[in-house]
Amino acid sequence: MNCTKCPTSTRAVIGLPRHNAAFCKSCFITFVHEQVARAIKSFKMLSHEDRILVAVSGGKDSLALWHILLTLGYRADALYVNLGIGSYSEESHRKVRHYADTVAAGYGAKLLVHVVEQEAGAGIRELATILHRPTCSTCGTIKRYQFNRAAIEQEYDVMATGHNLDDEAARLLGNVLHWQNDYLDKQSPTLPASVEGFAKKVKPLCRLSEREIAAYAVVNRLDYIVEECPMAKGSKMILYKEVLNRLETESPGTKQRFYWGFLDKQAKPDAPAESMADKDQRTLVPCDSCGQPTTAGTCTYCKMMAKAKRSAV
């Protein structure tokens, strides 16, 4: 497979069925940067004057996000929350620290760190047990709280998270399956600072699939933690992602149409809805052959039967 963008046929490193394209390393990097730039522009996420705080975990999404924002010339510091999940936290902390020292520092960006154990006197595992709550939800609450607090206290203009197209599509699927209408409203890639004390939040990776971001991390030699968080095993989100990936494999572009279609609907103010009866009265006429209601002169049934009779003779 060769790059579909290069005039000279360069070997592709990734095929993108949903875009009917394949890219070499340098065209792929350009593609990723363009997708992020488009998301930033169309959802009014960031300006080059903003001071941005990126929520980093040591995983591919957040490290790639930090890397892309710095490469595109944004002023982006990062915050890592160490949740005290044994060797998993130690390793992810080490990877974030390594990126901060070897790359981010060169852009004048710094890494802030918050260690949960020091404040709560217990790691996340113990906390979840004490509070009788599932670990992932405890974890999410702590991270959201700490990121928002750091962003407000240190006067950042906006907080950026590494949520990708798959994260958002999986969350949307979960919300639709359970008709969580309240949550649907909060699924925009840009959430404004609605009240005093809430930072503005943006998701610049919302146009990129999980696989594209992982590929971006690989071609840029970003050292991220590949292992799943040991606490996330068997989570509903992973199940939804697996289901969506099966659909995507059979029918490329499904994830994108599902999530972007939702965003499009959300962006358009509801047109005054015409009732189904009004619409039928406006569009339906009696079939000139059988008299049953149809939108055309002769109804589909009559056309089908006429054709069948013709070919039978």
Next chain:
Amino acid sequence: MLVQLSHPNRQVEIKGPKRTKDLLRELNLVMEAHLVIRGDELVTEDEILADADQIEIRPVISGGI
């Protein structure tokens, strides 16, 4: 070829030559959820992998928030 897999970490020996997408199919893995890395370079699904190749199949799904 030596194939490195994750979740759980393990290595399997697979007979080459073999197309990337056939290797994934044989291991019952979905392309959309994995990257195939030869040495330290990404390869596309139509690439032919040889017996001498060192292959890593890296999952891309993460479950955190």
